[in-house]
Amino acid sequence: MKKNNKKHILARYAIVVGIMLAFSASIVWSLFKTTVIYAAKWNQTAEKVLMDTIPIQPERGKLLADNGTVLSANLSYYIPRIDWFTEGIKEDTLMKDIGPLCDSLAAFDESMTASQWRQKILEDRKQILEAPNKTMTNGKKGIKNRAYRLFPQMLTHNEFERVRRFPFLCRAKNKNGFYYEKQDRRIKPYGDMAARSIGLVGEDSLSSEFHGRSGLEMALDSLLYGKPGLSKSFQLTNGIVRAESVPAVKGYDITTTINIQLQDIVENELYDMCVQTRAEWGTCVLMEVATGEIKAISNLDRNKETGEYTEGINHAVLGYEPGSVIKTISMLVALEDGIVTNIEQPIATGTSWVYAGGPPIKDDHGGATRTPRQIIETSSNIGMAKLIVQKYGSNPQGFHDRLKELGFFEPFHSGIAGENIPWYQGVEIKNGGRVTLSRQAYGYGARIPPLCTLAMYNAIANDGKYVRPHLVKMLSREGEPDSIIPVTYIRDQVCSPENAAKLRTMLHDVVWGSFGTARKWVQDEKVEIAGKTGTAFDVVRGQYGAQKRMAFCGFFPFNKPKYSCIVLMMNPNMGAGATSGVVLRKIARKMYALGLLGNAPDYNLASKDSDAKGDPTLYASMNDQAYNNVKRYLNMGSPHHYKRPPLLAQGVPNVIGLNIREAIKMLEDAGLSVSFSGSGMVVGQSLPAGSKFDRGQHINLTLRTS
Numbered sequence: 001m002k003k004n005n006k007k008h009i010l011a012r013y014a015i016v017v018g019i020m021l022a023f024s025a026s027i028v029w030s031l032f033k034t035t036v037i038y039a040a041k042w043n044q045t046a047e048k049v050l051m052d053t054i055p056i057q058p059e060r061g062k063l064l065a066d067n068g069t070v071l072s073a074n075l076s077y078y079i080p081r082i083d084w085f086t087e088g089i090k091e092d093t094l095m096k097d098i099g100p101l102c103d104s105l106a107a108f109d110e111s112m113t114a115s116q117w118r119q120k121i122l123e124d125r126k127q128i129l130e131a132p133n134k135t136m137t138n139g140k141k142g143i144k145n146r147a148y149r150l151f152p153q154m155l156t157h158n159e160f161e162r163v164r165r166f167p168f169l170c171r172a173k174n175k176n177g178f179y180y181e182k183q184d185r186r187i188k189p190y191g192d193m194a195a196r197s198i199g200l201v202g203e204d205s206l207s208s209e210f211h212g213r214s215g216l217e218m219a220l221d222s223l224l225y226g227k228p229g230l231s232k233s234f235q236l237t238n239g240i241v242r243a244e245s246v247p248a249v250k251g252y253d254i255t256t257t258i259n260i261q262l263q264d265i266v267e268n269e270l271y272d273m274c275v276q277t278r279a280e281w282g283t284c285v286l287m288e289v290a291t292g293e294i295k296a297i298s299n300l301d302r303n304k305e306t307g308e309y310t311e312g313i314n315h316a317v318l319g320y321e322p323g324s325v326i327k328t329i330s331m332l333v334a335l336e337d338g339i340v341t342n343i344e345q346p347i348a349t350g351t352s353w354v355y356a357g358g359p360p361i362k363d364d365h366g367g368a369t370r371t372p373r374q375i376i377e378t379s380s381n382i383g384m385a386k387l388i389v390q391k392y393g394s395n396p397q398g399f400h401d402r403l404k405e406l407g408f409f410e411p412f413h414s415g416i417a418g419e420n421i422p423w424y425q426g427v428e429i430k431n432g433g434r435v436t437l438s439r440q441a442y443g444y445g446a447r448i449p450p451l452c453t454l455a456m457y458n459a460i461a462n463d464g465k466y467v468r469p470h471l472v473k474m475l476s477r478e479g480e481p482d483s484i485i486p487v488t489y490i491r492d493q494v495c496s497p498e499n500a501a502k503l504r505t506m507l508h509d510v511v512w513g514s515f516g517t518a519r520k521w522v523q524d525e526k527v528e529i530a531g532k533t534g535t536a537f538d539v540v541r542g543q544y545g546a547q548k549r550m551a552f553c554g555f556f557p558f559n560k561p562k563y564s565c566i567v568l569m570m571n572p573n574m575g576a577g578a579t580s581g582v583v584l585r586k587i588a589r590k591m592y593a594l595g596l597l598g599n600a601p602d603y604n605l606a607s608k609d610s611d612a613k614g615d616p617t618l619y620a621s622m623n624d625q626a627y628n629n630v631k632r633y634l635n636m637g638s639p640h641h642y643k644r645p646p647l648l649a650q651g652v653p654n655v656i657g658l659n660i661r662e663a664i665k666m667l668e669d670a671g672l673s674v675s676f677s678g679s680g681m682v683v684g685q686s687l688p689a690g691s692k693f694d695r696g697q698h699i700n701l702t703l704r705t706s
Contacts, residue, residue, distance in 0.1 A: 056244065057209065058226030060186070061251030063198055063216060065260050066293070066473060072188050072198050072217065077154035079181040080163055083146045084125050086177030093175065097168035098122070104166040108159075109151065124148060154183065186210075186217075194263050195311040196299045197416060197471065212417075215314065216256065216471060219417040223475060226251035252482065255474040256415075257293035261677040262286055262591070266296035268675075268698055269586045270567070274300050274309050277572030277579050280547070283315035284567045284583060285454055289555060291487050292458065292467035294414065295563070315568065317419040319447030323536030323576075324379045324517075325553045325566075326443040328503060329456050331376060333402055334387045335499040343373045343502050349382045356393075358435030361385055376506035377513045379533065381442045388441035389434065396427035396437040407466060407490040414451065415471035423447045443536055450551070454566040457531070457553050459494045460503045461561035466494035507531055508558055518552065521577040527588040527597065528558035533576040547571040552580035556588045557597055563588075593686045594702055617657050652699065654689035655682050660703060671695040678703035 102117040199215020212218035229248030301312025346369035375383035427433035507530040531554015567580035655663035684702035
């Protein structure tokens with residue numbers, strides 16, 4: 001019996017040993033195949049893995065206003081998640097921390113109470129742990145949901161740092177399953193302000209890289225994007241790791257010429273007029289005369305469904321038939337070519353004129369004669385056409401060539417994506433070409449971007465110096481300036497200073513002359529404005545329709561122009577002067593009130609409470625409680641109670657000298673809408689103290705620290 005057991009035991013050992021030997025042999029054989037037979041293949045695979053590189057996306061540069069304020073920048077957002085399948089999570093630890101955790105979550109996100117947070121987390125965890133594997137489309141079982149999202153919204157960096165310190169979440173990752181996903185987003189702190197000019201950023205479907213799609217983001221993408229880096233695999237004793245081999249280079253931070261204060265003024269005035277006149281769209285560009293810096297640009301389109309206006313197509317750089325604002329440029333050619341030598345010399349005009357067999361050109365309010373000065377003042381189509389065809393009637397293409405010689409068709413490279421150049425309809429030396437030429441002289445048969453018209457008016461204000469409009473001021477990296485963009489000129493002189501002075505006189509007459517087309521709407525007792533109105537019918541399917549575009553282009557102050565501006569509106573329910581002209585006038589008036597036109601700020605105090613000769617008195621507080629608190633907590637017996645600004649019985653409250661909190665409360669209680677710029681105490685208000693106002697009207701406050 002014992003012998004039989006011994007045989008069975010030896011047989012079993014033999015089987016086990018045989019299996020082990022076979023298993024060992026298979027391992028040795030696999031090792032031999034890997035290291036000898038297939039060595040070349042595996043070495044090639046390893047080399048491929050180690051040689052493989054993955055690009056590292058660079059950090060995109062910021063877009064900044066002219067004072068360094070951020071207009072557009074990348075911000076990191078976080079999605080906190082918990083992997084409930086993490087083996088290190090212990091039930092007793094979770095239940096111990098769940099109360100403090102939910103208290104912290106309720107304090108952080110008040111949409112739910114602590115008890116509601118507790119119920120949600122525990123129920124969601126139970127459902128995840130007990131849920132069967134998801135079935136994939138190929139019939140196989142998928143992986144369970146291991147990405148429980150703690151909040152529906154993404155968190156900022158500061159919010160995430162706060163959350164990760166909460167009870168339970170602050171434990172080691174292998175004991176709580178807490179992790180996060182990070183996403184970078186392009187943020188505009190000022191919302192829709194200049195949004196179309198700033199532009200958008202989007203992911204490229206082929207490269208998965210983020211590049212600019214419109215506006216400055218697209219035009220300056222090569223500078224903002226930076227240079228990608230590379231990460232490479234390295235073999236370590238405990239495995240293969242990835243490490244940076246070529247560092248990514250951050251994109252340039254680009255300082256633009258946009259001024260936040262002026263941008264706010266321009267957008268508000270254009271918006272108010274669009275709403276008032278139910279315009280289809282409107283665009284406005286404000287430029288500094290001496291430098292060509294675009295200080296503000298706004299484009300508003302009306303949503304046909306909601307009626308609301310939002311930043312839309314960048315109409316400022318798209319071509320439109322300009323209407324009568326082009327007459328100023330035609331007159332510039334006439335002066336430079338010697339067609340006009342005396343702006344007071346009358347020429348025959350009349351109210352209707354047929355040229356080269358074409359339809360009659362009409363001036364509904366024309367007279368028998370007009371001087372060149374009056375042609376611009378009254379916007380005479382006949383007068384302008386006669387002057388141009390006087391020289392170019394025998395060579396209609398010559399007018400286009402002359403404008404080209406002046407640099408009118410050269411691209412600006414302003415930094416605005418989608419920039420068009422002016423276009424003039426081709427003409428031939430025959431009657432049809434001559435008719436076209438006569439219309440081009442006063443704004444038809446051409447498509448001119450508003451920015452190009454503005455640049456020419458700016459040259460007139462700048463004694464003929466044709467400065468290049470631009471939106472980029474400086475490039476910097478890591479806070480250090482790299483390149484400063486200089487002022488450049490398309491032409492040193494587009495016209496002589498003498499002819500520029502004559503043109504300024506003509507444009508002054510448009511606003512201030514007895515028959516000026518803008519005299520009723522653009523005159524202002526504080527700011528002397530010069531400019532030109534323009535009206536053009538919209539083209540629909542090759543035919544002129546009923547809708548009109550209304551334009552006003554000009555500069556201010558007249559004697560020493562500092563700013564030029566163009567406003568163009570599509571189909572408002574009033575004329576050019578009453579719409580676009582009024583927008584420009586209100587912009588100029590607000591800039592004057594803020595002391596931005598070379599004038600001392602008009603704070604409208606004119607009272608005994610202001611310190612004489614200059615700055616207004618700054619008051620500690622209008623709040624009696626603040627005064628009593630200081631007196632009590634500092635144990636002051638009888639502190640001196642300083643004077644306060646007078647309380648007005650009616651009209652706009654006087655808030656100059658107050659801190660911004662008290663000023664906003666006083667103005668909003670009165671029914672005004674408030675915005676402000678700067679920091680410190682209020683030293684200026686756009687609406688004079690005591691003046692009449694409409695409820696809901698906007699008032700801008702200027703703040704200063706001392």
